[in-house]
Amino acid sequence: MAGLKLVAAPYIYVCTRMRVRKTTLLPREEYMRMLNMNLPEITRLIGETDYKQEIDELGTTFKGIDLIEVALSWNLAKEYQKIQEITPGTLKQFTQAYLRRWDIQNVLTILRGKMQGAKTGKIKEILVPAGSLDKVVLDRLLAEDSLDKIVEMLKGYRMYPQVFIREYPLSKESGSFSRLENELYKQFYAEIIAEAESGIKGGKLFLDFIRLEIDIKNVKTLFRLRADTFEEDARSMHIQGGTLSATDFAALNTVKDQNEFIDILKGKIRQKSIIELLEEMRSEKTIRDVEVRLTRVQLEQMERMSKRNPISIHPILVYLEKKKYEVFNLRALARGKESKLPSERIAEYLVM
Amino acid sequence: MAAEVVMTVEMIKASQMGMKALGAGIAVGLTGIGAGVAEMAIGSAAVGATAENKDMFGLALLFTVIPETIVIFGLVVALLLLFV
Structure with a gap:
């Protein structure tokens, strides 16, 4: 037993680091503030956070939107590489x-x-x-x-x-x-x-995480196919490994009525959080709204899983995902501001 | 017929003292191991938290030494055994 515990020490170390690092991610209030700023102000604000090093390094070479784009990509890559360096054993794998x-x-x-x-x-x-x-x-x-x-x-x-x-x-x-x-x-x-x-x-915990992601991806694809008028072979879009089989996926794609579609989908999906969200999808919503809501549910569910298994691969993967969406949000914000989109429109694209 | 072992009062006293010493050793030893196991998990988390946020050092150190109280209990029991 003591031997097993000793092996767990580096796992505890890394999982705690990831949990602390997660708290440094930008909160919703910061995004709301940024929505009322212009591009140079956003760049300055980002430059005061974890992206400082990249903004300082690249500030002489790039300007405006390019600076933000490159700084975000560099920071994300650096962060991911650093995590791969500090994770031990099977967590690294x-x-x-x-x-x-x-x-x-x-x-x-x-x-x-x-x-x-x-x-x-x-x-x-x-x-x-x-x-x-x-x-x-x-x-x-x-x-x-x-x-x-x-x-x-x-x-x-x-x-x-x-x-x-x-x-x-x-x-x-x-x-x-x-x-x-x-x-x-x-x-x-x-x-x-x-x-x-x-x-x-x-491996079992890792598998749970992957399955959730596949389920969300398949549901997103189904909603996208519904929004798209072009008839396609749905089977080629299906990802194996989730709770939805290829046959169910293809059958769901042929259902035209929204209520019927939601009812059948609710019967096939096992994730409680997705089922609850599907109930809200009965009224027609834009595909962007559906996708953002599904992503939010995915992150919330992942967060719950990481709390249930604090010393596992979950806290690491949750951080990786949340960091990815932070970068996506900042990019969407910067791009939106560059294109002079109204703040309400940009906010629709943010996963907060 | 087996020879009878005759124990003198001195021998019995020495044996009692030995048992007390053994008990004291076990009390300190086992509590030490217990504190070590407890501190391992807390210490790993404390170092991880401090690596990300230096301000956590004081609090992390405090949490790490809390299991030391178990050894103090063991030490008190050992001292009581040996000197009371």
């Missing part, structure tokens, strides 16, 4: 597996940027080197102009080669990477589920 999604995002950003002929520097600004592909690898990929060569280079890394072999030619032909993106994320979720189920200690 799970954290790295969870952060591998940024590899997909970075690679797709490079591919899309190159396809549209964007400048290398401009693409680099929005990359977040938080996954297994670090800055050096991403720079090497960015240096290549040919998409084929970029994909060829990826074969040496853990970047789902089978998916690329299967989907890349089709994506290249159609000029859209959306299908490739879907398949990459599906493979990503399949792999982290396999990792969580491989019998590693703490």
Whole structure:
């Protein structure tokens, strides 16, 4: 017993650090204040928080919205890398597996940027080197102009080669990477589920977290498909591993009546918090509103899980998610202000 | 027929003193282990909290030494055993 406790000490250390770090995230009041500010004021305010180092470092090179964009990306990447450094044992393994999604995002950003002929520097600004592909690898990929060569280079890394072999030619032909993106994320979720189920200690808790995320993603996709008039094959959008099966997912997509759709969906989902939210969705709402509410429920549920299991992977993952949404919020705020959108409109996009 | 062991008063007193010493040792030893186990978790959390926020140091230190009281109880019991 004493042996087990001694192993737990670094876990307690990291989980406490994450909980304290979570308290330093921007509260709702700060966002409300920022909504009444202009871009230079927002930049100054961000520069007084945890983003100070990045704002100071990049202040001479970038200005305005670019400064905020790059500073946020750098800070997020730095934060994620730091967490990977301090997490011990299986927590590190799970954290790295969870952060591998940024590899997909970075690679797709490079591919899309190159396809549209964007400048290398401009693409680099929005990359977040938080996954297994670090800055050096991403720079090497960015240096290549040919998409084929970029994909060829990826074969040496853990970047789902089978998916690329299967989907890349089709994506290249159609000029859209959306299908490739879907398949990459599906493979990503399949792999982290396999990792969580491989019998590693703490895997069950990691799996609960992933399942919640998949459920929320599937529900979001269903609402998006409903908002979209274009008829698509719903099965290809479904992510395996959650409580919704592919058959249920496809069947739900064919239901036209909103009340009937909510009733069936409530019967399929097991998460109580999602069921409660679905009840509020009976009246027609904008897709943006639905997505923000679902994200909020997801974060609240994750928070509850982390309180129930204080010494587990949960406090770490909750912090990773909350930090991600803080960066998303600040970016949305800055972009909204840059585009001179009214404050009420920007507030709709914030997850507070 | 086995030889009978004859114990003198001095021998009995020495044996009692030995038992007291053993009891005192166990009292301090076990409470020490208990305090160590308790402090391990609190100490890890305290160091983690202080690493993120330096202002937490005083409070974290206070929480970390609270299990020390268990050793003090053990020490008191040991002293009572040995000297009362």
